[in-house]
Amino acid sequence: MSKTWCERINPVVRDMPPSGIRRFFDMVAETKGVISLGVGEPDFVTPWHIREACIYSLEKGYTMYTSNSGLLELRYAIARDLADTYGVFYDPRSEILVTVGVSQALDLALRALVCPGDEVLIPEPSYVSYAPTVILAGGKVVPLPTGMEQGFCLSAHQVEAAITPRTKLLLLCYPNNPTGAVLDRKTLLEIAEVAAAHDLIVISDEIYDRLTYVGQHTCVASLPGMKERTVLLNGFSKSYAMTGWRVGYACGHGDFIAAMTKIHQYTMLCAPITAQMAALEALKNGRSGMERMVREYNRRRNVVLHAFRDMGLPCFEPKGAFYAFPEIRVTGLTSEEFAETLLQEEKVAVVPGNAFGPSGEGFVRCSYAASLEDLGEALRRMARLVRRRGVRPRVISTPPRPFPAREAGVSAAGGASS
Amino acid sequence: MNTLELLELLEDNARLTPEEIAVMLHVDTGEVRRAIQELEQNKTILKYMTLVNWEKAGEEKVSALIEVRITPQRDVGFDAVARRISRFPEVRSVRLMSGAYDLAVFIEGRTMREVSHFVATRLATIEGVISTTTHFVLKTYKQDGVIVGDGEEDRRLMVTP
Numbered sequence A: 001m002s003k004t005w006c007e008r009i010n011p012v013v014r015d016m017p018p019s020g021i022r023r024f025f026d027m028v029a030e031t032k033g034v035i036s037l038g039v040g041e042p043d044f045v046t047p048w049h050i051r052e053a054c055i056y057s058l059e060k061g062y063t064m065y066t067s068n069s070g071l072l073e074l075r076y077a078i079a080r081d082l083a084d085t086y087g088v089f090y091d092p093r094s095e096i097l098v099t100v101g102v103s104q105a106l107d108l109a110l111r112a113l114v115c116p117g118d119e120v121l122i123p124e125p126s127y128v129s130y131a132p133t134v135i136l137a138g139g140k141v142v143p144l145p146t147g148m149e150q151g152f153c154l155s156a157h158q159v160e161a162a163i164t165p166r167t168k169l170l171l172l173c174y175p176n177n178p179t180g181a182v183l184d185r186k187t188l189l190e191i192a193e194v195a196a197a198h199d200l201i202v203i204s205d206e207i208y209d210r211l212t213y214v215g216q217h218t219c220v221a222s223l224p225g226m227k228e229r230t231v232l233l234n235g236f237s238k239s240y241a242m243t244g245w246r247v248g249y250a251c252g253h254g255d256f257i258a259a260m261t262k263i264h265q266y267t268m269l270c271a272p273i274t275a276q277m278a279a280l281e282a283l284k285n286g287r288s289g290m291e292r293m294v295r296e297y298n299r300r301r302n303v304v305l306h307a308f309r310d311m312g313l314p315c316f317e318p319k320g321a322f323y324a325f326p327e328i329r330v331t332g333l334t335s336e337e338f339a340e341t342l343l344q345e346e347k348v349a350v351v352p353g354n355a356f357g358p359s360g361e362g363f364v365r366c367s368y369a370a371s372l373e374d375l376g377e378a379l380r381r382m383a384r385l386v387r388r389r390g391v392r393p394r395v396i397s398t399p400p401r402p403f404p405a406r407e408a409g410v411s412a413a414g415g416a417s418s
Numbered sequence B: 001m002n003t004l005e006l007l008e009l010l011e012d013n014a015r016l017t018p019e020e021i022a023v024m025l026h027v028d029t030g031e032v033r034r035a036i037q038e039l040e041q042n043k044t045i046l047k048y049m050t051l052v053n054w055e056k057a058g059e060e061k062v063s064a065l066i067e068v069r070i071t072p073q074r075d076v077g078f079d080a081v082a083r084r085i086s087r088f089p090e091v092r093s094v095r096l097m098s099g100a101y102d103l104a105v106f107i108e109g110r111t112m113r114e115v116s117h118f119v120a121t122r123l124a125t126i127e128g129v130i131s132t133t134t135h136f137v138l139k140t141y142k143q144d145g146v147i148v149g150d151g152e153e154d155r156r157l158m159v160t161p
Helices: A018-030 A049-058 A072-086 A101-113 A130-136 A156-162 A186-197 A254-267 A273-285 A285-311 A336-344 A372-390 B003-010 B020-025 B031-041 B079-086 B111-121
Strands: A097-098 A119-124 A138-144 A166-172 A201-205 A230-235 A248-251 A363-368 B064-070 B090-097 B104-110 B129-136
Touching: A018 A336, A049 A273, A072 A248, A072 A273, A072 A372, A072 B003, A097 A101, A097 A254, A101 A130, A101 A138, A101 A166, A101 A201, A101 A230, A119 A273, A130 A138, A156 A186, A156 A201, A248 A254, A285 A372, A285 B020, A336 A363, A336 A372, B003 B020, B003 B031, B003 B129, B020 B031, B031 B104, B064 B079, B064 B111, B079 B090, B079 B104, B104 B111, B111 B129
Parallel strands: A119 A138, A119 A166, A166 A201, A201 A230
Antiparallel strands: A097 A248, A230 A248, B064 B104, B064 B129, B090 B104
């Protein structure tokens, strides 16, 4: 008797729960008239000059494979960008690999590093893909829970305490998805010291690096002695509003990049050339557009933070990315109950915090990559729900119409509104 | 507070209140009020405007760009003629240009006839005006930084990682 498909599937994959976000997505998809703050991507369309450069490249016939490592010109541009911004120098010929988004870069890095049973330290709450990608690579996830009282920041002490003889890797993501937390230089230096003392490799996903609103982003690889033990991951999705283009990159020691490239060449071959051409244009001429978007996110961040505090929800100040992570325990609901009630009663979608690991329980992720009109309306609706749950608003310091009304027309953002 | 950012916000949406701007820029409302007042007084902010798609409102309007060549005058150069042209209410904007002509004059009227009449009887007859070339606007695709017509839709999924 032949086996069922379920029996044939690799048990590691079969037993892996689907993403909490996916489950919630299905619920949202069935509800009409929803304003979504559940979107983890910019609401800006890719700046026109980047789209135009891509169209032009197609007209000129750039439709073929590139080298496995990616267009050399793009790798040079990446190297120059990292050198200019953080003073870290990577050899474009051997130390940079262009990938299909940071997701692929992470997968390659983990597959190239992790041996069965190796432990990978991941600060939590964390991006939904980290733990499953580690498990798919055969590793064991060791979560390092962080809370609002510590500003969702990892401490060197926590890392030290979690290290065992099997610990191989520390996976960082700052600015953080979903909390918006940013690690300061001092903390990173302390963590770097622990990493060096225990010979840990650090994979640093810095996809939100340019979206830092308070202080300056510290590139992990720029810290003394860290370049040699860091795999730096970054991409174009968030900073240049290029999520759908799927271009990311990994930088690290030449030997390691060569190992990643081997997996890449046997599986993905190369990132699409059209997207690479667009990324090149983004690096060459995209700075001012990016800065404009960052200024706009920062304004929205202020609006959202102010609104949560006014409605009586404690909210840690996000310093980067485009997420706020308010605590909703005062409503007496769990993360999922809150998100479901908000969706059903007020038609606003946010992501339950526990989708990012157990330490996200009691919180919800709200993306402020939405037009000010939508944000204003969503926050008004959320405030209504919170009031109904008996939470007393803080002394109202804003007028009753804190943000442009939906009917106000053109949003200050100039962004798309759904 | 960053005054340029304040101006940028107001240029984009003049309906923003000082309270709203204060939240966005994370500053005190009084500070925003004072800054706006000062910018109005020193004529950095000239006017608060609404950009209307008149075609959608069902109102027919005709506009034209008039290239005007003029003879510069002693002491005042192009200024005297340019200022004179600027005073006509039909004239929406007047700009001194480099290149083949001197002034770019935008005119708005209800009909082509009205605009033509204005150019022929008022503009062309001003002393110092050497010649005019009229270009009627056939269709507006973008105005003052805003793409006219349907904007880009939000095509994102409702929930993403």
